[in-house]
Amino acid sequence: MRKLLLVFLLIPYFSVFSQTQENQFQNVQGNYLGISAGLATGVMRDIVTSPLFYTAFMPAVNIDYKLYCPKSIFSVNFATLNGLYMTLTHDDVYSATGNKFDFDISYYRLLETNSGNGLNNYLGVSTGNFSELYMNSSFMNAGFTFNNFTDFSLNLKTDWRITKPEKQKKFLWLIKYTSKEKQYLLSGKLGIPVISLMYRPSYTNPGNSTLNNDVLFQGYSMNTKVFSGLSTDISISRILQNGNMVRFGYYWDFITSGKNAINRIDMSHHIFTIGLIFKIN
Amino acid sequence: MKTRLIIYIAIFAVISFYSCEKIAFEKKTETDSLTTFNYLWNEVNTKYGFLEYKNIDWDSIYVVYRPMVGSDISDDSLFNIMGSMLNELKDGHVNLFSQFNISKYDITLLGPVNINDRVVKESYLKSDYQITGSFKHNFIHDGKIGYIRYSSFDNSMITDFELDYLVDKYAQTEGLIIDIRQNGGGYLSNVFKLLSIFTFENSKIYETQVKTAPGIDCFSLLEEVTINSEDRKKYSGKVAVLTDRGSYSASSFFSVCTYAYDNIILVGDTTGGGLGLPNGGQLPNGWTYRFSITRTIAVDGGNYENGVPPDFTVILDTDAAETGIDNVIEFAVDRLLE
Structure with a gap:
């Protein structure tokens, strides 16, 4: 069973790093699954329940x-976070379990006049x-909370293709x-959420x-907010010769x-990820 | 060179975003004694559902308690002051919770204990009583009456099997007594479940509304609460429900619902009340609290937050109890056999 699990875990690794024979990098075009x-x-x-910030x-x-595509990018993204919220007071620790599910669809169009030399700028929705x-x-009866934001x-997006050329180096000043x-x-x-x-x-x-009767979501309401926050995504992906990528994202x-x-909520997330991106075709 | 540039950009971005977060959220929450006191006072002022009903001048309560909160006050003293302030609401659903104490208002002390458990056990349940779920029960008065002692709505969820068993067992009796004296409440769903064994012509059992904004009368529209006419075995005889001041919260809900039933009478003392749903929350120093944010209106239009009055007031005769007689049960039996 352990061997099977090991093989299962290593398959993506080898499939990402399996190199083509040609010593040539492909353009970032086509379908990718990350x-x-x-x-x-x-x-x-x-x-509604507490004036304290939970971490x-x-x-x-x-x-x-x-x-x-040459002049556009279409993306579908699903993310889930599952863990704990905690806050420390001078005499106690309070915690909550938290589960988040985020789904979004984006379309970006290349801003041709502002692009060139490996730098592509996009405007998207x-x-x-x-x-x-x-x-x-x-919080007893108020212990369960559900939030849904649409x-x-x-969005403004920038892709910058960087080439680090072949170079002679020395390891510990000795080994070339x-x-x-x-x-x-x-x-x-x-990204700026407009509405x-x-x-x-x-x-x-x-x-x-x-x-x-079914008491879930009794007393819930829908509110509209203009410019409710901000979102950013920075990543650096090492492009492999077979077109796959290894990505470090923040x-x-x-x-x-x-x-x-009257039902104010403030939320912020910092998410650090390491991922594999497979070029599908 | 480019790699370094990228690293610098990334570090700069992370620092910038953390800073933006602090600016956007005004992240610091004051946790001193006065802030905590004011926060609790304001929460009650804007969210508690019965200030007007109980005719409480919450502003004058502030004037009394605020000067007691000094900047160097100990946690113990602050807790006692805030607990005392909350007890001005005279509400068993109001508590302040800390690591070292829980403040409470003991509603049962407002009236006599209207039951003697020893008498009930020896003279009515007797040694051969049955335990079905949370119900203790037996026949009394030569099998003419079924007696069910239900001491908490909180122990477990009532099952269909338990209810069917009780209905079958006491189907041939002339009346049924459900004794909820000193029953401090529990799951409201058990109230609806237990009511489902009684035949019911109407559908509304009470109306309810919830606080929706800070104003004193900002409640949602009254919503009718109905009992599902479940396709289940029903008890068709007369029913007496025994209550006292210790019958609180879910027990008061059960009692107030009986107002909608023609074949159910309430016997005993006024219940403790507690017909509001307690809402939990946290204070700036981390302590938590709860108080009621809904109100319940009976089918007769009354708000019985301070206690549901019985149809027949009967207080336990302690002298009779010494001889093994519970006059509250005996009164109910007489009414059921009329």
Whole structure:
């Protein structure tokens, strides 16, 4: 069983690093499937139940599909974070379990006049749906919270193809060796959620479970917020000769329902991931 | 050179984003005693559902308690002050929780204990009583009456099997007593479940509404709560429900629902009340609290948050109890056999 598991885990590794015979890098074009994993931290404050910021510690898994065309990029992304929220006070520790599910679809169009020399700038739009649930038993009847945010965003994206040429180097000033040419794709994205629909507890968290029916989501409401936050994504991908990539990514976002909301929520995530990107065709 | 540039850009970005986060969220939360006190006072002021009903001047409560909170006050003293302030609400659903203490308002002390468990056990349940789930039960008065002692809605979820068993066992009796004296409440779903064995003509058992905004009368529209006419075995005889001040929360809900039933009478003392749903939350120093944020309106239009009055007030005669007689049960038996 262990051997089988080992083989299963190593298959993606070998498939990513299996090199073609030609010593030539391919263009980043076509279909790509990426799988990343990593760790997320961040903060969350839900004023409906607590004025305190809870710090998140959550393993993260991300699966994405990208279609790179000469003048556009289409991408579908799914991410999930599952872990703990904690806050320390002077005499106690409070914790909650948290689960997040994020799904978004984006389309980017190349800004041809602002691109060239390996640098591609894109303007794009995306729509995403982000669900989160957390359980904090310290809040008793108000212990369960579900949030769902749907947003429509404007995005700026930059891809910068960097070539590190072949070079003679010395190891410990003694052993000479040749560092092969390496290619990288540095990507940056800035997303601004123009309109967000926020579905969450409206004022008092538990709704009204004195109703003799399905009490889930009683007392929830949908609010609209313009410019509810920001999201960024920075990654550097080492491009292999077979077209696959190894990616190191850092994602950051924040969402707020605004200072004056009676059900104010503030959230921020920092997600660090390492992933493999497979060129499908 | 380019690699270094990339590293610098990445480090700069991470630092920038952490800074942006702090600016966007005003991340520091003050946790001093006065902030904590004010926060709790304000939460009650804006969210508690019964300030007006109980005729409580919450502003004057602030004037009394605020001067007691100094900057160098100990946690113990702060807790006691805030706990006392909350007890002004005279509500068993109101608590303050810390590592070292839980504040509470003991509603049962507002009235006499209307039951003597020893008498119930020796004279009514007797040694051959049955235990079905959380129900202790037996026949009394030569098998004419079924007696069911239900001491908590909190122990476990009532099952269909348990209810069917009870209905079958007492189907031939002339009446049924459900004794919820000193039953401090529990799961509301058990209330609806237990009610489902009684035949019911109407559908509404009470109305409810929840606080939706800070204003004193900002509640949602009243919503009718109905009982599902489950296709199940029903008890068709007369029923007496025994209550006292210790019948609180879910027990008060059960009692107030009986107002909608023609064949159920309430006997005993006024219940403890607690017809609001307690909402939990946290204070800036980490302590947690709960208080009610809903209100319940009975089918007769009354708000019985302070206690559901019985149809027949009967207080336990302690002298009679000395001789093994529970006059509350005896009164109920007489009514059921009329």
